[in-house]
Amino acid sequence: MILTLVETDLEGAATEVSLEAVSFGRDLSAAGNGVPVDAVVIGDVSDDLRAELAAYGVRTIHRVGGEGVAAYSGAGWASAIQQVREAAGSVVVMAAGTDRGNELMAHVAARTGASMAANVLSFSGLAPFVVTRQVVGGAAMEEMKLHERPAVFTIAGHAVEAKPADVSGAGEVVEHSPTIAPEDLVARVVSTSQPEVDESGALTSARVVVGAGRGVGGADKFEDVLELTSLLDAALGVSRVVTSAGWRPHHEQVGQTGSRITPELYIPCGISGAIQHWAGCSSAKNILAINSDAEAPMVTRATYAVIGDLHEIVPAINAEIRKRGYGG
Amino acid sequence: MAAANVLVCVKRVPDSTEEVVLSEDAQSVDGRASGFTMSAHEECAVELAVQLAAGGGEAAVMTLGDADAVEQLRNALAVGCTAATHVVAPESYRFGPVDVSREIAAVVRAHEEEGRTHDLLLLGNDAADSGDFQVGIRLAYELGRPVVNGANTLTLEDGDDGPVVVAVGEGPDGQETYRVPLPAVVTIREGGVEPRYPSVPGRLKAKKVAIEERQPLSEPTGPGRVRLVLPPPTPSAVQILGEGPEAAPAVVDVLEKLGVLTK
Ligand SMILES: Cc1cc2nc3c(=O)[nH]c(=O)nc-3n(C[C@H](O)[C@H](O)[C@H](O)COP(=O)(O)OP(=O)(O)OC[C@H]3O[C@@H](n4cnc5c(N)ncnc54)[C@H](O)[C@@H]3O)c2cc1C
Ligand SMILES: Nc1ncnc2c1ncn2[C@@H]1O[C@H](COP(=O)(O)O)[C@@H](O)[C@H]1O
Numbered sequence: 001m002i003l004t005l006v007e008t009d010l011e012g013a014a015t016e017v018s019l020e021a022v023s024f025g026r027d028l029s030a031a032g033n034g035v036p037v038d039a040v041v042i043g044d045v046s047d048d049l050r051a052e053l054a055a056y057g058v059r060t061i062h063r064v065g066g067e068g069v070a071a072y073s074g075a076g077w078a079s080a081i082q083q084v085r086e087a088a089g090s091v092v093v094m095a096a097g098t099d100r101g102n103e104l105m106a107h108v109a110a111r112t113g114a115s116m117a118a119n120v121l122s123f124s125g126l127a128p129f130v131v132t133r134q135v136v137g138g139a140a141m142e143e144m145k146l147h148e149r150p151a152v153f154t155i156a157g158h159a160v161e162a163k164p165a166d167v168s169g170a171g172e173v174v175e176h177s178p179t180i181a182p183e184d185l186v187a188r189v190v191s192t193s194q195p196e197v198d199e200s201g202a203l204t205s206a207r208v209v210v211g212a213g214r215g216v217g218g219a220d221k222f223e224d225v226l227e228l229t230s231l232l233d234a235a236l237g238v239s240r241v242v243t244s245a246g247w248r249p250h251h252e253q254v255g256q257t258g259s260r261i262t263p264e265l266y267i268p269c270g271i272s273g274a275i276q277h278w279a280g281c282s283s284a285k286n287i288l289a290i291n292s293d294a295e296a297p298m299v300t301r302a303t304y305a306v307i308g309d310l311h312e313i314v315p316a317i318n319a320e321i322r323k324r325g326y327g328g
Numbered sequence: 329m330a331a332a333n334v335l336v337c338v339k340r341v342p343d344s345t346e347e348v349v350l351s352e353d354a355q356s357v358d359g360r361a362s363g364f365t366m367s368a369h370e371e372c373a374v375e376l377a378v379q380l381a382a383g384g385g386e387a388a389v390m391t392l393g394d395a396d397a398v399e400q401l402r403n404a405l406a407v408g409c410t411a412a413t414h415v416v417a418p419e420s421y422r423f424g425p426v427d428v429s430r431e432i433a434a435v436v437r438a439h440e441e442e443g444r445t446h447d448l449l450l451l452g453n454d455a456a457d458s459g460d461f462q463v464g465i466r467l468a469y470e471l472g473r474p475v476v477n478g479a480n481t482l483t484l485e486d487g488d489d490g491p492v493v494v495a496v497g498e499g500p501d502g503q504e505t506y507r508v509p510l511p512a513v514v515t516i517r518e519g520g521v522e523p524r525y526p527s528v529p530g531r532l533k534a535k536k537v538a539i540e541e542r543q544p545l546s547e548p549t550g551p552g553r554v555r556l557v558l559p560p561p562t563p564s565a566v567q568i569l570g571e572g573p574e575a576a577p578a579v580v581d582v583l584e585k586l587g588v589l590t591k
Contacts, residue, residue, distance in 0.1 A: 007500070099453075109462065115424075116461075116462050118454070118459055130554060136348055136456070136457050140350070143556075144551070144553055183472075192505075193502040233590060243498075244519035265583075265586055265588050301566070303567065304579075306568075306570055306575040307570075312572055313573055320576040327589070327590070
């Protein structure tokens with residue numbers, strides 16, 4: 001059986017990257033004589049989530065609850081996943097390549113003595129099981145053998161498409177309340193800051209997205225870019241450098257570990273176009289890159305580009321938009 | 329709060345902002361043209377180690393790597409680490425995450441036998457080259473210590489039963505705080521601290537530190553690597569609209585053409 005960890009958002013819906021992972025699991029199942037595809041969810045399983053996972057071909061949804069998993073702990077949650085795996089007898093355990101997904105699969109692998117492959121893009125053989133995964137920040141790929149069972153790995157975000165199954169699964173919910181050993185709860189989350197208002201919905205459905213990367217230069221230097229965003233009635237999307245530095249909130253991040261956008265036009269300003277960022281913006285119909293480096297991957301892959309300092313170019317564009325009477 | 333004895337684990341990696349070239353056998357990245365560095369996560373881990381050791385603790389650094397990896401140890405010494413251990417491993421790319429975590433654990437245990445403790449072990453969240461996302465977690469299991477993954481700031485506090493590390497990181501639903509008694513393992517993600525630059529006296533001091541050299545405990549079992557491959561180059565069809573602010577009219581022409589402007 002193939003067991004996929006399904007992460008949920010604050011509303012309890014499956015994240016897109018988790019549905020991508022389930023889709024990958026189905027492809028794997030198809031190659032492997034139809035071994036069943038199961039999901040493990042830590043927390044609530046609403047009727048909507050159940051229906052969605054069934055539509056994605058999931059046979060059994062293992063719902064994990066109880067005191068031991070009420071607060072997040074890498075070891076505690078991995079212990080729970082591991083207990084589900086043993087009870088259900090899975091030969092594959094996988095998750096989306098999110099921060100949590102990578103962390104939990106590393107714990108599961110360490111606990112079972114198996115290897116772990118992070119950020120898998122595809123598989124090429126079952127015996128031996130060979131996967132291709134991203135390395136060197138996406139600049140290269142590695143073909144890697146996963147000898148042990150369970151095979152433990154994560155799927156790089158937006159590397160595969162999330163698509164419902166041709167034939168729905170039963171989507172039967174099985175409850176688990178595993179006992180977690182005290183030592184697995186020593187490193188657990190004791191408090192979480194007020195969650196930020198998540199407006200990534202606006203980002204993923206926006207017709208125009210203005211992007212901002214390290215080239216913007218600081219948290220206090222977003223004024224021009226935000227003005228362009230508002231003149232175009234667009235959404236702001238940023239690179240991971242921007243969210244890591246705390247310049248902008250995480251829900252604005254575009255890429256493999258952020259949102260996947262599909263606008264008519266994407267205007268990345270000061271974003272180099274690393275493969276992990278590209279994973280989130282490659283579906284934009286048009287890309288108009290603003291970058292000081294004419295050789296940046298974002299420029300060479302764009303539809304249009306302007307070369308130079310974004311802090312000179314963006315204000316000039318804003319002025320020109322106004323001059324022509326647009327933007328209210 | 330008292331200082332802690334910290335050991336930070338760093339890895340010599342090819343500078344991947346430059347073009348990536350593979351070795352002839354496609355088993356590793358040939359960094360000779362691009363040069364070598366340590367990842368941003370690990371630079372932040374070094375900075376945190378130096379801060380947490382200030383006032384009586386020790387900030388030690390270690391690496392498992394080829395002879396040249398001594399460069400990364402010297403760089404960490406130049407910004408405030410005061411001791412360094414080099415597990416000398418020719419062809420270190422043959423060491424997978426299971427091997428590396430076992431070798432780091434061996435160093436910690438050997439130091440303990442010599443009476444040197446490392447209360448806090450810091451690593452990067454993921455290595456810039458192999459990107460395995462697991463050495464810190466495996467190390468924690470090797471040593472039977474708790475592990476926090478992906479923190480960006482750390483502080484020390486006095487707990488009821490001894491010192492506690494308070495680790496804060498970005499979780500899926502907001503900032504998460506952990507309070508974990510020492511000894512512990514924490515993996516670091518960049519963004520929480522600004523790594524300092526080495527000063528000239530710092531560099532001179534670093535040159536004088538004797539680096540402890542060790543042999544790997546055992547032969548590597550390997551990373552399971554079949555081979556590395558480079559992605560095919562992407563053809564470019566970009567239309568350059570111009571350079572600098574003079575390009576603004578051409579940009580707005582495109583915006584008009586795409587119909588994304590509203591009056
Ligand atoms: C597992 C993993 C997951 C990741 N997930 C994501 C993800 O989801 N999203 C993401 O974005 N990244 C992600 N990354 C990080 C990614 O690899 C890059 O590091 C990141 O996208 C780079 O951000 P950037 O383009 O803003 O910065 P840089 O790469 O530093 O690029 C800055 C760009 O700005 C340009 N510039 C500088 N100054 C100016 C100026 N004044 N005017 C105009 N241009 C200027 C430069 O020429 C350069 O092209 C991930 C990495 C890993 C390893
Ligand atoms: N050869 C090594 N020597 C010392 N530390 C290492 C080595 N390889 C990995 N690490 C540490 O483990 C972290 C995670 O690596 P990885 O699990 O391989 O992505 C890195 O950021 C380093 O801090």
